[in-house]
Amino acid sequence: MKSKKVVSALSHEYVINDPLHQLFDAVNAISVQGYDEERRVIYWNKGSELLYGYNNEEAIGQKIEDLIIPKAMSDFVIEAHKNWIKNDIEIPAAELTLLDKSGNDVCVFSSHVMFINQYNNKQMYCVDIDLTDVRQAQEQAIFKEHMLETIFEAIPDLFFLMDYHGTIIDYHASNKGSLFVAPEQFIGKNMATILPAEVTRKFQRYIDKALKQENMISFEYELTLPQGIVYFEARIIHLPTYKQIMIIIRDITEQHKTAELIRHQAYYDSLTLLPNRFSALDRLSKILLDAQIYDEQAAVLFLDLDDFKKVNDSLGHEVGDKLLIESAKRLQQVLRKVDTVGRLGGDDFIVLLPGLNDAQSALVITENLLKTFREPFKVEGRELILTLSIGVAMYPENGNSASDLLRNADTAMYQAKSLGRNTYSFFTKEMNVIIQRRFEIEQQMHGALEREEFELYYQPQFDVKSEKIIGAEALLRWHNPTLGNVTPEEFIPIAEHTGLIVLIGRYVITQALCFLSAWQNIDQQKYTMAVNLSPRQFRDSKLLSIIKNSLDKENINPKYLELEITEGLLMGGQTYVSDALVEINGLGIKLSMDDFGTGYSSISYLRQYPFEVLKIDRSFISGITVSKADYDLVKATIAMSHSLGLTVVAEGVETKKQLKLLHELGCDSAQGFYLSKPISAKQLLDFSASFL
Structure with a gap:
């Protein structure tokens, strides 16, 4: 044995x-x-x-x-x-x-x-x-020898990353001479504009098939190149997690890539060309061995790009990939020759600093890294600010192994996030308490829906003139037997990160409409219900059908449902977002721009998309009684919105004086603690009855 x-x-x-x-x-x-x-x-x-x-x-x-x-x-x-x-x-x-x-x-x-x-x-x-x-005879032996050479030397040498619509996001080619057209002619463009119509139809047919099953699908096609007709094999792999398709093209008439390329792919990130996770951790192990021998200190820096997910959601993965490439270049420019920067995956990077005398040496490099990211990135005609959150773990103070140092640097990075981002944090044992809380929330969130731990609360919305209830905004609350009451500020970002927000979002929609139906029938009033939609939900293929089915099931007129979205979602102008907004509007559902004035604020969005409601963020409402700038901004926003035919809702009304000013400015409706805090469904029924 x-x-x-x-x-x-x-x-x-x-x-x-x-x-x-x-x-x-x-x-x-x-x-x-x-x-x-x-x-x-x-x-x-x-x-x-x-x-x-x-x-x-x-x-x-x-x-x-x-x-x-x-x-x-x-x-x-x-x-x-x-x-x-x-x-x-x-x-x-x-x-x-x-x-x-x-x-x-x-x-x-x-x-x-x-x-x-x-x-x-x-x-x-x-x-x-x-x-x-x-x-067979000698000819067959020669053929088999040629086939043997092909096996060892011919690995697919063209890789294309596409979205579901056939737009080419990225590519890799060991021999650019084998490309049908030059890279600048196809990156960011749909394959239908590059390939012959017959080949495009074949690709689309097999892509559609790949989206419906888990197995890899392959097929062959041919192209006419300067050297003649060349035959290719295409392998399609569906990447559902990233909503993308990887297409591997093998030139079945040519030899394979060299063994050196195989080695490079094993140790380096294909996008940034930095050492990948495996390679970086291997180097870290060697650095720690040298540090032990020469009695030196070393540092591990865990870097995360702040709000990078918003860039991908709003501007698209093509821009996101370019930012990752430029970020990698900036990191390399700041570091010493002996230092190593690697990509761990996504928007996470690792920096290894060997041969340090003390923590101050690591601090100087860390501050330089933060400084170099304060210059705007220029991508596709845009200037984008991208900052870093950095966690630092020192050897031997914070760990003696690669795994311990990486984990502690990661923990310190989350502490930097909590400090407001665009900063650094050195590891301390107290951070374990914070990161443990995050892990516990993520763990308990799985199955929370099935255990019926979520509950909807409703914040009433009032007509400013009559001060009567006209509707409510649905707000999610979570009580877990182990964690107690978990605030939305804690669990919503984690739900977004893990993708659980899609299922939770479906629950909110169905529950809110179920209550709205009962509320309207009990009070015999045509109340409205406002529900927030996250960027991740727009990638849910079942979103529209769930909304429509819920409206039909509860017998609710679509005009009494109001879906709130933020400005950041609209920045990239993705087709799937635009299409979804048009379909939502086509159903008769109201669209509301939430938190107006806090993000990238472009009035053009109000004209470009079919909005009917604009919600002024609470940060401006809180200042209208003490700040002339806030007062003037709210006044102008209300006037502008009315000129565009939009209804205006003021969020965060906390005083009688604020409500009075909003009335004078012609604001349509309001919500806030002065009027009512978020309350349970039963409490809202009792509360609204008092206004009848």
């Missing part, structure tokens, strides 16, 4: 060859085996199992001479393998008769190649082609 430690060690030895193994795993018709310097099996694909009868578990760890080599050939094979390992004498390709698990002869055409992994260990790979039923 093989030792689990031996199998684990053998598996670790060939980690660098994972991309190569993925290719071989997909080729069942060909047997591919990998052997270490002791001739022990370290890789055994499905084709080997079909050809020789041994499954992967039976084969891993066995020596080749004990597995498939006839006894008469054993000494020759051992000697030949040693000569290649020690003397660099290659084993030639040849037709061989080997043995399967049952002792039967297996005729194969066997070829070999030698790799050297990151541990400087040599690994021999054998590629065996079954000749039992296909023994």
Whole structure:
């Protein structure tokens, strides 16, 4: 029985060859085996199992001479393998008769190649082609030799990242000469404007098919290039988490990419070209070893781009990717030559600072990083401000291992976020309490809907002139048996980050409309209900159907539903957002611009999209009695809105004087603690009855 430690060690030895193994795993018709310097099996694909009868578990760890080599050939094979390992004498390709698990002869055409992994260990790979039923003349042998070369050298060399509509977001090509057109002619454009109509239709047909199933889909097509007709294989992979499609194009008439490219892809981020997570942590381990030997300090910086998700949601992933690339360049410009910057994934980066004398040295570099990000980024004609939150963990004070330092730097980064972002924080043990709270909220949020822990509260909205209730805004509250009452400020951002906001948003819509139906019937009044929609919900393919079905089920006229969105959602002008807003308006539902004046405030949005309601943010309402600037701004906003035919709602009314001024300025409706705090459904029914 093989030792689990031996199998684990053998598996670790060939980690660098994972991309190569993925290719071989997909080729069942060909047997591919990998052997270490002791001739022990370290890789055994499905084709080997079909050809020789041994499954992967039976084969891993066995020596080749004990597995498939006839006894008469054993000494020759051992000697030949040693000569290649020690003397660099290659084993030639040849037709061989080997043995399967049952002792039967297996005729194969066997070829070999030698790799050297990151541990400087040599690994021999054998590629065996079954000749039992296909023994032919010399032409067939030449064909198989060519096919062998293709397997080792031809990896798909064109990668395209697209959205669901076929717009090309990013690409990668080892040989730009194989591209149909130059990169500047297709990045950010729809493939229909680049490819011939017949090829575009084929792509779209298979993309539609890929969106409906989980398996990878492949097909072939051809293009006419300057060198003639070239045939390609396209593999489509659906990435539902990111709402994107990865298309891998393989030139099936050319050789594969080189082994160096495989290594680069294994260790570097394809977008920013920075060391990836695996590579960065490997470097950190080496830095810590040197620090221990030379009695030095080191620092790990965990960097997160502030509000980067809003950039992706509002301006699109293409702009987001360009910002990531530019961010990587800026980070590299500030650091010393001995420092390392890597991309952990998404908008998270890691900076490794070796050879430090004290924490002050890390502080100087950290402040320089923050400073360099205060200059605007120029992307596609826009100037964007992108700031950093940085968490710093020092070796050996904050940890002795790579994993401990990374975790503590991450914790410190969240502390920097809580301090207002665009700053840094050094790790302290007290931070664990804060980050633990976040983890607990995220953990408890899963299943909270099923456990019926969420409840809707309603803040009444009043007609400013009559001071009578005309509707309410639905506000979500969460009481968890373990955590107690969790504020929306705590759990909403986490719900957005995890994607749970989609299911929670559906719950809010259905519950709010259910209550509205009962409220209208009990009071015999045509109240309105305002519901907030998050940017993430606009990517929910079921959003419109759920709204419509809920309205139909509760027998509510759509004009009594008001959906609130913020300005930031509109910045990118994405098609799916515009289409959803048009459909919502087409149903007769009112659209409300929420928190007006706090974001990117563009009046053009009020003309471009079918808004009917504008809500002035509470920060301006609170100042109208003490600040002339706030007063003038609110006055101008109300006048402008009325000229555009919009109804104005004032948020955060907390005093009688504020309400009086709003009445004088002609504001239509208001909500706030002076009028009523958010209350439960039962309390609202009792409260509204007192106004009848």
